[in-house]
Amino acid sequence: MSKLEDAIENAKEALPNITPTPPGLKAESSVHDLKSRLEWGEPALTILDVRSRDVYNHGHIMGAMEFPMDQLVELSQKNFEYKRDIYVYGATDEETTEAARMLRQAGFVNVAELKGGLEAWKAVGGSTEGIDETRAEPGANAYNVVTNVKNHFERQEIDFQKP
Template sequence: MAIDDLIKNAKEALPNVTPTPPDLKTQSSVHDLKSRLEWGEPALTILDVRPRELFNDSHIMGAMDFPLNELVALAKNSLESGRDIYIYGANEQETSQAAALLREAGFRAVAELKGGLAEWKAIGGSTEGAVDGSQEPGEHAYNVVSQVKHHKDTQKLNFK
């Protein structure tokens, strides 16, 4: 067997271990969302369905304010039905209700963000809002290396 054939066979036998961002799941963890954002994936939308006052105080950076009572109308007017949507509310029940409303309205790729804003903050996810802007950043807020290491240590890596 020629050396080129040996190399080709060896490459084919090796598993593809290129890390990829996690696929959209009906129930997604904050780690799934953070991985996709860190991957630089632009084709997703984050919706916060909590009351507007809570959104104004604090929300996931880049999330859109779509209060539950206006959710379907706002979504139909501004989002493609096939777009990946991560949604969170004030609690798991509100999140599930919002996701169900979007699915009933024809949105096919809706993920309920488990743990919502509280879990997002617990893993050091970026937030914005009136309350967040008035608080001093934590001791590791600007240490990107420790934030990425913490994220890597606390998530399950998705290799394909």
């Protein structure tokens, strides 16, 4: 850790925590962790979808970049700093774990496996885009911000209670 990072960390610990902060990057992250960071407006992260291009085109997390497994390391090395916060997801948790392992072996130090992938993201009302997503009708509460925030926090509490 640099002297600046140490100073910031010490200052955070010395001051009372008046405003809650979103969770930091974890090796295994829930969709709630990512959603919280995005809702706080933390732009210093990248979301990678390692599924096939066809599957990606049909639906993916809004803003996610399509980096197929066979090009994942090469594209990442060309496009990102090794300290970049990267959330990665695949078709299964196993594929997600493999993609994260590949990135870590290539030297990327801030890689999070997004558990549950796209389906878990949709379950918490995360924004999506793609061919199938534009055809889907919005749910009854799609534009009810109060209900969506309430549901998000209720699901987060359930997620934290799981062993």
